[in-house]
Amino acid sequence: MRVLDSEFVQGFIRMANDGWEQGWHERNGGNLTYRIKKEEVESVAEALNKEGEWEAIGTSVPKLEGEYFLVTGSGKFFRNIIIKPEDSMAIIELDDKGENYRICWGLVNGGRPTSELTSHLMNHEVKMISSGGKHRVIYHAHTTNVIALTFILPLEDKVFTRELWEMATECPVVFPDGIGIVPWMVPGGRDIAVATSELMKEYDVAVWAHHGMFCSGEDFDFTFGLMHTVEKSAEIIIKMLSMRPDKLQTITPQNFRDLGRDFKVTLPEKFLYEK
Structure with missing residues (x-):
């Protein structure tokens, strides 16, 4: 062929x-x-x-x-x-x-x-091990709204995960493990590859501050869909903040627990803190 x-x-x-x-x-x-x-x-x-x-x-x-x-x-x-x-x-x-x-x-x-071959291959190795061989795709893109958020949100896993989860009900179902954050680093080298691979032991998504997003998935559809979902949630945050600086209502920690139960996904409690 x-x-x-x-x-x-x-x-x-x-x-x-x-x-x-x-x-x-x-x-x-x-x-x-x-x-x-x-x-x-x-x-x-x-x-x-x-x-x-x-x-x-x-x-x-x-x-x-x-x-x-x-x-x-x-x-x-x-x-x-x-x-x-x-x-x-x-x-x-x-x-x-x-x-x-x-x-x-x-x-x-x-x-x-x-x-970025070093980053890709190090993360392929990590994800192959953690997924039992299921993950085959690594994707890095310069997602506009996620990059914008890295200038205004604290560069902390729990903050980014919680804010993105709150913007759309499907988010905790699509990325229930949350999102990791890599502080700004020079791209293309071994240091950023090591930092990302440490996060990817726990997450399927890593945000590179002021640079873009790094996602892993089983196939092309799941990996593209994961990045698309995260970026769309970030777009909603940007639009919300352009209208007013705070929320009148949102999805609560208990709402997330109920969602996890009904959709049979485990949502780490570290992201369900009271604000």
Whole structure:
């Protein structure tokens, strides 16, 4: 099968374009990676080049040894993924130690995988372990309203989680574990990767202060839907604050407990504090 004809590649392209259309990927902003299933790798095996040079990841992710990933390219524009996919993304293979990668397909006009590859792979390893292998997608985007909130809310997990939960009833159901916050750090390096991976042991969403959002999920639909829900809730906060600085009414801690019971989700009590 041609790589571009495969369902997983088409799903990747659609998700990338959906993010572009939301306005989350100005210029070459954001990145997306997918841990490819074994049967999907086998379906495109004949199109993969196994002769490429090995390159250092910049960290060690031994649990991901031998895995294949579909990744966006560094410096590539999300708006071009749908029209120039072979130039904009790549399939990479990790070596048997999880320390190096090589490009097996894509980036036909040259280039490298996303500059956030270290963060993505460290978090893929964490989420693969914590989800029992179910999580396969890591997505980073520059979500406008969430970024705006990082300038006016305390950079604390419990504050962001509670405020976002209160804005829309579905939020505690969509992200019941809450949201982690990474203070501003230089992007692209190992430090932000380590800080994010510590949070992702507990959460599926990490907000990078003054930068954007980082989400993990089982597939493209769940991961995009998670980010979309968080960003929409942030938009509601921004609109509410533009009308008045305080709330006349809101969802209470007991309301959240009732919601959790009926929807069969566990909501951590640390987020249900009395204000």
